[in-house]
Amino acid sequence: MSDRRTAILEAAATVIARRGVRGLRVEELAAEAGVSKALIYYHFEDRTGLLRRTLAFVNNRAERYTAEQAAAGQPATEAPAAPLRRLEQALLLELQDLPYVRENSTAWGELRASAVFDPELRGELALASVIWAREVADQLGEVRPTAPESALTASAERLTALLEGLSARWLSGILPLTDARTRMREAIGVEVAHLARLD
Amino acid sequence: MSDRRTAILEAAATVIARRGVRGLRVEELAAEAGVSKALIYYHFEDRTGLLRRTLAFVNNRAERYTAEQAAAGQPATEAPAAPLRRLEQALLLELQDLPYVRENSTAWGELRASAVFDPELRGELALASVIWAREVADQLGEVRPTAPESALTASAERLTALLEGLSARWLSGILPLTDARTRMREAIGVEVAHLARLD
DNA sequence: GTCTATAAAGCGATAGAC
DNA sequence: GTCTATCGCTTTATAGAC
Numbered sequence: 020m021s022d023r024r025t026a027i028l029e030a031a032a033t034v035i036a037r038r039g040v041r042g043l044r045v046e047e048l049a050a051e052a053g054v055s056k057a058l059i060y061y062h063f064e065d066r067t068g069l070l071r072r073t074l075a076f077v078n079n080r081a082e083r084y085t086a087e088q089a090a091a092g093q094p095a096t097e098a099p100a101a102p103l104r105r106l107e108q109a110l111l112l113e114l115q116d117l118p119y120v121r122e123n124s125t126a127w128g129e130l131r132a133s134a135v136f137d138p139e140l141r142g143e144l145a146l147a148s149v150i151w152a153r154e155v156a157d158q159l160g161e162v163r164p165t166a167p168e169s170a171l172t173a174s175a176e177r178l179t180a181l182l183e184g185l186s187a188r189w190l191s192g193i194l195p196l197t198d199a200r201t202r203m204r205e206a207i208g209v210e211v212a213h214l215a216r217l218d
Numbered sequence: 219m220s221d222r223r224t225a226i227l228e229a230a231a232t233v234i235a236r237r238g239v240r241g242l243r244v245e246e247l248a249a250e251a252g253v254s255k256a257l258i259y260y261h262f263e264d265r266t267g268l269l270r271r272t273l274a275f276v277n278n279r280a281e282r283y284t285a286e287q288a289a290a291g292q293p294a295t296e297a298p299a300a301p302l303r304r305l306e307q308a309l310l311l312e313l314q315d316l317p318y319v320r321e322n323s324t325a326w327g328e329l330r331a332s333a334v335f336d337p338e339l340r341g342e343l344a345l346a347s348v349i350w351a352r353e354v355a356d357q358l359g360e361v362r363p364t365a366p367e368s369a370l371t372a373s374a375e376r377l378t379a380l381l382e383g384l385s386a387r388w389l390s391g392i393l394p395l396t397d398a399r400t401r402m403r404e405a406i407g408v409e410v411a412h413l414a415r416l417d
Numbered sequence: 418g419t420c421t422a423t424a425a426a427g428c429g430a431t432a433g434a435c
Numbered sequence: 436g437t438c439t440a441t442c443g444c445t446t447t448a449t450a451g452a453c
Contacts (some may be wrong), residue, residue, distance in 0.1 A: 023418080039335045040241030045447065055420055060448060062418090125334060132331040134390040136238045136326065143390040163287040177401050177408075180393075181376060184383030191333040194379075202376050209376075209412045217413070233450080244429065254438055259430065261436095 024062050027052045028076040031069060040133045051057050052162040067139055074130045074140060078147045081113075081123050083148060085154075088112055102161035107207055109158060110182055114200050116190065124186050131183070152179050163214040170217055174210045223261050226251045230272040231279075239269060239328040273376050276325045277346065283318065285392040287311055301360035306406055308357060309381055313388065323385050326367045330382070351378050362413040369416055380405050 030052035034043050045066065049056045063069040088108060113124055134140040156175035160166065185202055188194035229251035233242050244265060248255045262268040289305060292353065312323055332340040355374035384401055387393035 021418085037335075039240075039331070041238070042335060046445095056447090057421080058419055065440090128331065128334070131386060131390050132238075132327060134392070135327065135386075136236075136241055136446080138391065141391045144390060148387070148392050151453070173401065173404060176393075176397075177380060177405050180383035180387060180401065181380045182383070183386060184379035184381070187330060187382060187386070188347070188379060191330050191343065192337065192340045193330075193333070193347050198375075202372065202379065205372060206376050209408055212415070213408045213411065220436090243427085245427090255429085255438080256431080257437055265429065 021062075023032065023052075023054060023058065027054065027059060027062060027069075031073040032077055032080075032122055032126045035073065035129055036122040042130040043070075044099055069138065070130065070133065070137075071140060071143060073126070074143045077123055077126045077130070078097060078117075078143070081127070082150075085109060085112060102158065103207075103211065106155070106158040106162060107204060110155070110178060110203055111200055113182060113186055114196060114203060116196055121190075125190055128183070128187055128190060148179070152176050155179055156182075159210070159214065162211055162218070165218045166214040167217065170214060174214060178206060178210060219372065220261075222251075222253060222257065222338055226253065226258060226261060226268075229273055230268060231276055231321045231325060232317075234272065234328060235324040238382055239325075242269075244268075269417040273325065273329055273342070276322050277342075279318070280322045280326075284308070301357065302406075302410065305354070305357040305361060309354070309377060309402055309406065310399055312381060312385055313395060313402060315395055320389070327382075327386055327389060347378070349383065351373065351375050354378055358409070361410055362417070364417045365413040369413055373413060377405060377409060382400060 027048070030137050031043070031048055034048050038044075038047070045056050045059055049059055052059075057071065063072055089105065094188075113120060130140060131144060134144050152172070152175045155178055156168075156171045159171045159174055160168075182203060185194065185199040189196050189199045226247070230242070230247055233247050233250050237243070237246070241266075244255050244258055246278070247268075252257075255342055258268065262271060295356070312319060329339060330343060333343050351374045353378055355370045358370045358373055358377075359367075362370075381402060384393065384398040388395050388398045
C-alpha cells in the first residue's frame with residue numbers, strides 16, 4: 020500500500036474523530052492529508068468506499084495496539100491472576116484518554132452509527148465485532164476453563180456491547196471516564212462470578 | 219399545536235429513523251409529511267430548529283409509552299415475581315421491532331452520536347440518562363430491597379449502558395433482535411444475582 | 418500518481434401568489 | 436397557512452494536463 024494511501028486513511032480517522040462521519044468533507048480531508056481532492060477519488064472509488072476502507076484501517080490499528088498491549092504482559096513469571104488481569108487490560112484499553120484511543124473509539128462509534136443507515140458498512144463492522152467477541156470469549160475461557168463455551172460467548176457479547184455503550188457515553192460527555200472504567204471493571208467481576216457459578 | 223405541525227414532527231421522526239439526523243433532507247421530509255418545503259420553514263425557523271423540536275417530540279413520545287407500559291402492569295394481584303417482571307419489561311421495551319420503538323431508539327442513538335461533536339446537546343442527553351438510570355435503580359431496589367443504594371445505582375448504570383450498546387448493534391444490523399433481547403435478559407439475571415450476593 | 422479547474426448535483430432557504 | 440418557483444451556496448465527483 021502506498022504511503023499516500025495510508026496518509027489519507029490516517030487523516031480520515033483524524034477528521035472523523037473531529038467532525039464525525041457525516042461531518043467529513045472531502046475537501047477538509049484533502050487538506051488534513053496534504054493532498055488534492057482528486058487524489059482521494061483516485062485511490063478510493065467514492066465517499067462510501069473511503070469510509071469502508073477507513074473502518075478497516077481503524078480496526079487494524081486497534082488490533083495492532085491490542086496485540087502490543089497483550090505482548091507487554093507478564094514475561095516468564097506465572098502469576099495465577101494473570102488471565103483475569105489480561106482480560107481487564109484488554110477491555111479497559113478502549114477506555115483511556117489517549118489521542119490514538121480516543122480517535123479510534125470515536126471513529127469506530129461514528130462508523131457504527133453510520134452503518135444504521137448505510138448497509139455497505141455492515142460487513143466490515145460485523146466481522147470486527149465477531150473477532151473482538153471471540154477474543155474476549157477466549158480470555159474468559161482462560162479465567163474460567165470449565166465454563167461451557169456458550170456461556171463464554173454470551174458473556175463476551177455482553178461485555179463488548181457494554182464496552183461500546185460505556186464508550187459512547189464517555190465520548191458524548193455524559194459519563195466521566197473514571198466512572199466508565201469502574202463500571203467496566205465491575206461488570207467483568209460480575210460476569211466472572213456468574214461463570215464460576217455455572218461450574 | 220396545529221395538526222400540520224404535529225404531522226411534520228411525526229414525519230421527521232420517521233425520516234430520521236430512515237436516514238439519520240444528518241441524512242434528513244427537508245425535501246424528503248416534506249414529501250413524507252405531505253406538505254411543501256416552504257411550510258416546514260414557516261412552522262420551524264430552520265433545519266436546526268426543526269431538529270431540536272423533533273428530539274423533544276421523540277422524548278415525550280418515549281416517556282408516554284414507557285408510562286403506558288408501566289400502567290399496564292399487574293392490577294390487584296400481588297405475585298412475588300412482579301417487580302422482576304416489570305424490570306425486564308421496562309428494559310426490553312426498547313428492544314422491539316415496532317415502528318415507534320425503532321424510530322425512538324434510532325433518534326436517540328443519533329442524538330447521542332451527535333452530542334460527541336455538539337456539546338449543546340449534552341445537557342438534554344445527560345438529564346435523560348440520569349432519569350432513566352434512576353428509574354431502573356428504583357426497580358432493582360424493589361427486586362432486591364436490602365441491596366445497598368450504591369450497588370443499585372452501579373447495576374442500573376451497567377444495565378442501561380448495555381441496553382444502549384445492544385440497541386446500537388441491533389439497529390446497525392450486526393446483532394439479531396432476538397440475540398439482543400436474550401443478552402439483555404441474561405444481564406438482568408446476572409445483575410440481580412450479583413445484588414443478592416451482596417446482602 | 419498527482420495536480421488544477423470545472424462540471425453536475427444536492428440542498429437549505431426565500432419570494433411572492435393565493 | 437399553504438403553495439409554486441427559484442436563488443445561490445456547498446459539496447461530490449470528473450476531465451484533462453503534467
